[in-house]
Amino acid sequence: MATITDVSKRAGVSRSTVSRVVAGNGYVSEANRKAIEAAIAELGYRPNTLAQALRSNRSNVIGAVFVDVGTPYFANMTYGVQRAIRPAGKSLMVSSGFADQDEEARAIIELIDRSCDGLILYLEHPMRNDVAEMLRRADVPVVSIGHKPSPVSRGQVMLDNYGGARAAMRHLLERDHRQIVYLSGQAEFGDTIARRDGMIAALAEYGMDMSDIHVVAGEFHQRFGYAATLELLDEDRAFTAICAGDDDIAGGVLLALRERGVRVPDDISVIGFDDAFHAQHMWPPLTTVRQCMDALGEAAGNLLLTLLAEPETDRLKTVVNTELVVRSSVAAPAMHREGA
Known part of the structure; x- marks a missing residue:
């Protein structure tokens, strides 16, 4: 294996000059x-990253904990983080917390033990006190994604779940839907809470509240x-529209309606949230709220790079916008179309 000495001899320069280039x-x-x-190219030289880390007191590795890296949602977020940090010469180590407080703690501790320069965290539960104390002692900068940052976070990236859900509910109300079903995700999740607040705001514009929908x-x-x-x-509930907590839920809704011979949007309208890849390929193509998960990851990566470069900087915060994407799964209720 080629060494830095081999490179310096081949190039006819000193070892320190090679080190500066590397x-x-x-x-x-x-x-x-x-x-x-x-x-370097001729000899196939690769620098000893461990030795570099010992000299610089930097591992050049960023750690990230997401809910489940096996899903497209968090895979896109991971891609965004990597897109941000690669140009800065940083590598990425990712782990899943599975929306479980102890699993989240385990993942964070593993990344601390691997001497990550900084952490990006998407947690569904409050950070355990012992883990927060470990991060303080390790002096590792942390950026949180979501509405509830960890107690040690110095950066926060938020998705505008509130605005997205408000736009989705308003879209249904503007088309005269009043008998609406909302199939939410886990009620305790931060995204779910923020989306509920957005729906409350939209309903209030029409003199309604959450008790007016199912x-x-x-x-x-x-x-x-x-x-x-x-x-x-099966329970013969009267409704004209379903607002799904995300596009996966909406996919299940469309499948069930199709099996029962219910036409979308002629009989029932359906709206989702995410604009996942499959949303435009559903039938009918799904009206939904677009959230760019890679943009969330990229914003988090950029905030962490700023904290690493400027350790004394004030607390940082970024909000990533959402966008209503109108396709073919929402129409006015049949009674309003027939009366027009």
Whole structure:
């Protein structure tokens, strides 16, 4: 395996000059830089990252804890983080917390033990006190994603769940829907709470409140949307629209309605939240609220880089906007169309 000494001999420069090029620090003439880069390519030299970390007291690794990295939602968030930190020479180590406080704690401790330079956290539960104290002692900068930052976070990235849910409910109300079912995700999740607040605001504009619609809480999963919709149909509940907590739930709703011969949007309108990849490929194409998960991840990555470069900076906060995407799954209730 080639060493830095081999590179310096091949390029005809000192070891310190090679080190400056590899580290990206200090002045090196253009001629020497080209000679060193050519020698590195010819010899297949790779710097010893562990040795560099020991010298600089930086591992150049960013740690992230998300709910479940196996889902497209958090995979896109991971992509956004990586897009932000790669140009800065940082690598990414990701773990899942599975919306469980102890699993979240375990994931954070593992990343602390691996000497990550900073952490990006998307947690569904308050951070355990012992873990918060570990982070304080380790002096690791933390950026939180979501409405409830950890007690040690110096940066926060929020999605405008409130505005997105308000726009979705308003879209239904503007089309004269009043018999509305809301199939939410887990009621205790921060996103769910913020979306509920947005819906409350939209309903208030029409002299209504949450008691005027039917709310069923479940999981952010297709099986919940499917089972809940079948139950609504079996109990002969009167409704003209379903507002789904996310596009996975909406997928289950559409499947159940199709199985029962209920036409969308002729008989029932359906609106989702996320604008996941499959939303535009559902039938009919799903009206939904677009949230760019990669933008959330990228914003979190950029905040963390700022904290690493400027340790004394004040607390940072970024809000990522949402957007209503109108497709074909929402129409006015049949009674209003027939009366027009």
